[in-house]
Amino acid sequence: DAGVIQSPRHEVTEMGQEVTLRCKPISGHDYLFWYRQTMMRGLELLIYFNNNVPIDDSGMPEDRFSAKMPNASFSTLKIQPSEPRDSAVYFCASSFGTEAYEQYFGPGTRLTVT
Amino acid sequence: AQSVAQPEDQVNVAEGNPLTVKCTYSVSGNPYLFWYVQYPNRGLQFLLKYITGDNLVKGSYGFEAEFNKSQTSFHLKKPSALVSDSALYFCAVRDLGSGNTPLVFGKGTRLSVIA
Numbered sequence A: 001d002a003g004v005i006q007s008p009r010h011e012v013t014e015m016g017q018e019v020t021l022r023c024k025p026i027s028g029h030d031y032l033f034w035y036r037q038t039m040m041r042g043l044e045l046l047i048y049f050n051n052n053v054p055i056d057d058s059g060m061p062e063d064r065f066s067a068k069m070p071n072a073s074f075s076t077l078k079i080q081p082s083e084p085r086d087s088a089v090y091f092c093a094s095s096f097g098t099e100a101y102e103q104y105f106g107p108g109t110r111l112t113v114t
Numbered sequence B: 001a002q003s004v005a006q007p008e009d010q011v012n013v014a015e016g017n018p019l020t021v022k023c024t025y026s027v028s029g030n031p032y033l034f035w036y037v038q039y040p041n042r043g044l045q046f047l048l049k050y051i052t053g054d055n056l057v058k059g060s061y062g063f064e065a066e067f068n069k070s071q072t073s074f075h076l077k078k079p080s081a082l083v084s085d086s087a088l089y090f091c092a093v094r095d096l097g098s099g100n101t102p103l104v105f106g107k108g109t110r111l112s113v114i115a
Helices: none
Strands: A005-007 A010-013 A019-024 A031-038 A042-050 A053-056 A065-071 A074-079 A088-095 A109-113 B003-005 B010-014 B019-021 B024-026 B031-038 B044-050 B056-058 B064-068 B073-078 B087-095 B109-114
Touching: A005 A088, A010 A019, A019 A088, A019 A109, A031 A074, A042 A065, A042 A074, A053 A065, A074 A088, B003 B087, B010 B019, B019 B109, B024 B073, B031 B064, B031 B073, B044 B056, B044 B064, B073 B087
Parallel strands: A010 A109, B010 B109
Antiparallel strands: A005 A019, A019 A074, A031 A042, A031 A088, A042 A053, A065 A074, A088 A109, B003 B024, B019 B073, B031 B044, B031 B087, B056 B064, B064 B073, B087 B109
């Protein structure tokens, strides 16, 4: 299996622009998680899905952030408009639906907003 | 509520010496415990987990971890450190019976192995 796939790997954009991050989970996994990692705040859970349905989005920083999962093999995290403080590494992870199962992480998208 | 504490931000160890990265947890029931490693510019990689059974769990790259229920700890260990073990290590927990809720991660411990 190719693992969790994320694109792009790097994104540089100007403040105010829309940013879309993409994720393809491991085939057969029914949970998908979006995380953000910064030096100051560490690893933060933003939102997670089960069977394409958002379960908890309490970690989404504000209304500028939105996430969708239109099918079992694709999810997007969108920031509109972007701000410099959104600069971070964004990780997608997926998991199989048992509590003993580990989460598998993608390589991340490094976002820089200037 | 579930929580994880990694009391050390940084651990330095000489190559060839044993290493320990500490983790303590808090859950209302029984824990599922996990260790992940993050190399520079990479995602988190699963190392090992404790679900049930033997308190000593062996994982990838020669790492092991010991579950201690009385001390609510799950320290990561390796008998002989390599320079290539230098990375950021995360402990994570999930409460048994909570369903497949997201793992709760610690803040991470940066391990530096010095040649």
